[in-house]
Amino acid sequence: MTSFTVVQSSFSGSDPLRVLREVFGYDHFRGPQEAIVQHVIAGGSGLVLMPTGGGKSLCYQVPALCREGLAVVVSPLIALMDDQVQSMRQAGVRAAALHSGLAAEASSALWRSLLRDELDLLYVSPERLLNGGLLERLQERPLALFAIDEAHCVSQWGHDFRPEYLQLEALALRLPQVPRLALTATADPRTRSEIIERLALEQGRVFLASFDRPNIRYLLRPKLEAKEQLLAFLEEFRGEAGIVYARSRSRVDRFAALLQASGHDAVAYHAGMDAGQRSSALSRFRNDSGVVVVATIAFGMGIDKPDVRFVAHLDLPKSLEAYYQETGRGGRDGLPATAWMVHGPGDVTQLRRFIEDSDAEAAQKRIEHGKLDALLGFTETPGCRRQVLLAHLGETLAEPCGNCDRCLEPQVLEDRTVAAQKALSAVFRTGQRFGAAHLTDVLLGADTARVRSLGHQDLSVYGIGKELAREQWRTLLRQLTSQGWLEPVPDGRGGLRWGEEARVRALLRGELTLELPATPASQERRPAIAAAAGAEAEAEPELVAALKKWRREQAREQGVPPYVVFHDRTLVELAARRPAQLNDLAQVSGIGAAKLERYGEAVLAVIQGWGAQT
Numbered sequence: 001m002t003s004f005t006v007v008q009s010s011f012s013g014s015d016p017l018r019v020l021r022e023v024f025g026y027d028h029f030r031g032p033q034e035a036i037v038q039h040v041i042a043g044g045s046g047l048v049l050m051p052t053g054g055g056k057s058l059c060y061q062v063p064a065l066c067r068e069g070l071a072v073v074v075s076p077l078i079a080l081m082d083d084q085v086q087s088m089r090q091a092g093v094r095a096a097a098l099h100s101g102l103a104a105e106a107s108s109a110l111w112r113s114l115l116r117d118e119l120d121l122l123y124v125s126p127e128r129l130l131n132g133g134l135l136e137r138l139q140e141r142p143l144a145l146f147a148i149d150e151a152h153c154v155s156q157w158g159h160d161f162r163p164e165y166l167q168l169e170a171l172a173l174r175l176p177q178v179p180r181l182a183l184t185a186t187a188d189p190r191t192r193s194e195i196i197e198r199l200a201l202e203q204g205r206v207f208l209a210s211f212d213r214p215n216i217r218y219l220l221r222p223k224l225e226a227k228e229q230l231l232a233f234l235e236e237f238r239g240e241a242g243i244v245y246a247r248s249r250s251r252v253d254r255f256a257a258l259l260q261a262s263g264h265d266a267v268a269y270h271a272g273m274d275a276g277q278r279s280s281a282l283s284r285f286r287n288d289s290g291v292v293v294v295a296t297i298a299f300g301m302g303i304d305k306p307d308v309r310f311v312a313h314l315d316l317p318k319s320l321e322a323y324y325q326e327t328g329r330g331g332r333d334g335l336p337a338t339a340w341m342v343h344g345p346g347d348v349t350q351l352r353r354f355i356e357d358s359d360a361e362a363a364q365k366r367i368e369h370g371k372l373d374a375l376l377g378f379t380e381t382p383g384c385r386r387q388v389l390l391a392h393l394g395e396t397l398a399e400p401c402g403n404c405d406r407c408l409e410p411q412v413l414e415d416r417t418v419a420a421q422k423a424l425s426a427v428f429r430t431g432q433r434f435g436a437a438h439l440t441d442v443l444l445g446a447d448t449a450r451v452r453s454l455g456h457q458d459l460s461v462y463g464i465g466k467e468l469a470r471e472q473w474r475t476l477l478r479q480l481t482s483q484g485w486l487e488p489v490p491d492g493r494g495g496l497r498w499g500e501e502a503r504v505r506a507l508l509r510g511e512l513t514l515e516l517p518a519t520p521a522s523q524e525r526r527p528a529i530a531a532a533a534g535a536e537a538e539a540e541p542e543l544v545a546a547l548k549k550w551r552r553e554q555a556r557e558q559g560v561p562p563y564v565v566f567h568d569r570t571l572v573e574l575a576a577r578r579p580a581q582l583n584d585l586a587q588v589s590g591i592g593a594a595k596l597e598r599y600g601e602a603v604l605a606v607i608q609g610w611g612a613q614t
Contacts, residue, residue: 044204059181095122096122215337245297268295312341374481382413411517419476
C-alpha cells in the first residue's frame with residue numbers, strides 16, 4: 001500500500017441490517033452472524049469459530065460500524081491486513097493498516113487520521129499494537145471493539161502458535177470495558193479452551209458454526225510416484241486456479257518447474273524467495289485466472305481467492321488443523337473443490353524427526369506428536385474422512401459424507417477384532433495413560449529401560465503382539481483412536497485411554513467384531529510399488545488408451561472425475577496383466593469388492609474387445 005486516503009463515512013448508531021445492506025450489499029445474515037453482531041453491539045465479548053468462507057469478518061466489521069469509536073483488528077499477516085483494508089475502502093469504510101510495509105508518507109497520513117478520529121477500522125499486528133506506545137494512544141480515544149483474527153495463534157495447541165499473541169491478554173487487563181471478539185476457522189476443543197483462557201473470555205459467549213465444507217471433496221492416495229501422480233491429477237483441472245503444497249523450498253522449485261514444463265501456468269512461492277518475487281507470485285495468483293501456485297506453508301493465512309478449485313498436498317502437513325485450514329482455501333465460493341493428498345511412511349518419519357530435532361520443550365514435543373498422530377488417524381481411517389475430520393474439531397457428522405475417497409471408493413476390510421482386543425487390553429493393563437510408542441513396546445515384548453522401570457514386562461499383555469510389526473501396531477492404534485475406541489488423555493502428554501467403556505468391553509468380550517483395512521508394514525509395501533512400476537513398462541499404450549476412454553465415459557455418466565472410477569495406475573496394471581476372469585481382475589491394485597461388482601464385466605469387455613482387434 002503506497003498511499004493513504006481518508007474515505008468519509010460513518011455509520012455509528014445504525015441498524016446492523018442497514019449496514020449489512022448498504023455497506024456490504026447483503027440482504028440477510030448467514031448462520032450465527034446476526035446473533036454475534038447483536039452480542040458485540042451490546043458490548044459483549046466472545047469466541048467465534050466459523051469455517052473459511054463462512055463470513056467471519058462481517059461479525060466484527062458490522063459492529064465496528066454500528067458502535068461509536070475505532071475498531072482495532074489484530075491480524076498476523078501484512079498481506080491479510082492489506083486485503084481487508086482494500087476491501088473495506090471499496091465498500092466506503094474508513095479503514096487502514098499499520099505495519100512495517102507502509103511508506104513514510106502513508107504512515108504519517110495514517111497517524112494524522114488516527115489522531116483526528118477519522119478511522120472506523122485499524123488493522124495491526126499484535127507486536128505493533130502492544131509495543132511502541134500505540135495502545136497508550138488508543139486508550140485516549142473511544143474504542144468500539146478489539147477483534148483478534150486467527151485467534152488459534154494464541155494457543156500452543158493451535159497449528160500456528162505465535163508467542164507474540166500471548167501478550168494480547170493485556171487487552172482484558174487494561175481495557176476491560178471494550179468488547180473483545182476472537183475469531184478462528186480452526187480450533188479443536190482443547191485449543192478453544194486455551195483461547196478463552198489466554199484472552200480472558202470466560203465471561204463471553206462461544207459462537208460455534210459448523211466446520212463442514214460439503215463442497216470440498218477429500219481424496220487421499222498412497223505416495224508412489226509423486227510427480228506422475230500430481231500430473232495425472234492436474235489433468236482434470238487444466239486452466240483452473242489451485243494450490244500445491246510441498247514440504248521444502250527445493251521441492252517447491254522442482255514441482256513448479258515440472259508443472260511449467262507440462263504446460264501449466266504455475267508459479268513458486270516460499271520464504272527463500274526475495275520479497276519482490278513473492279509479491280509478484282502472489283499478485284499473479286490473486287489477479288489472473290487459472291494460475292497454480294506451488295508453495296510451502298509460507299503461503300498461508302489470508303489467502304481468500306474464492307475460485308480455487310483444488311488444493312494438493314505432496315507431503316503430509318504438520319497437523320490435522322493445518323490440513324483443514326490449508327484445504328479450506330479451496331472452494332471459498334461454495335462451488336465444488338478438491339483436496340488431494342499423497343502420503344507415505346517417509347512423511348511420518350521426517351515429521352517425527354522435525355519434532356525431535358526442534359528446540360521445543362518436552363511438553364511441547366508431546367503436543368506435536370499427539371497432533372501428528374491425530375493426522376495419521378485421519379489418513380488411515382477406514383471410514384468417512386469428513387466424519388473423522390469434523391470429530392477432531394468437536395463436531396459430529398451423523399452420516400458418511402459421500403464426497404471423500406473412502407465413501408466413493410469403499411475398501412475391502414479385514415477382521416481385526418483380535419488385534420484390537422490385544423491393543424485395548426494393553427491400554428488397560430498399563431493404566432490408560434501411555435502413548436502409542438510405549439504400548440507398542442509392551443505388545444512386542446521390547447526390552448527397554450522404560451518397560452523395565454515400570455515393571456510392564458510382568459504384565460499379561462507383554463509380548464502378546466509379535467504377529468504384527470511395529471508400524472502395524474502404530475497404525476492400528478491410530479485407527480482405533482480415529483474411530484473412538486481410544487481417545488487422548490486430557491493432560492496433553494500423548495497418552496491414550498479407552499473411549500466409551502461399555503462399547504470397548506463389548507468388543508473385548510467378543511460381542512462385537514471390528515473390520516479395518518489391512519495395516520501392512522512398510523517393508524511389505526515396496527514389492528507392490530516395484531511391481532506396479534514394472535507393469536507400466538509392460539502395458540500396451542493402445543489398451544491403456546482404450547481403458548481411459550471407457551473410464552471417461554463412466555465418469556461423464558456419473559458426473560464424477562475419471563480418477564474416481566479408477567486411478568491411472570490401476571489402468572496401467574490392467575493393461576499389463578490383461579485379466580480374463582473376474583477372479584483375476586480382483587488381484588489388480590485399486591479394485592476392491594465394490595468396484596469389482598460395479599465395473600468388472602465392463603472392464604473385461606474392454607480388454608477382450610481390444611484383444612479381438614489386435
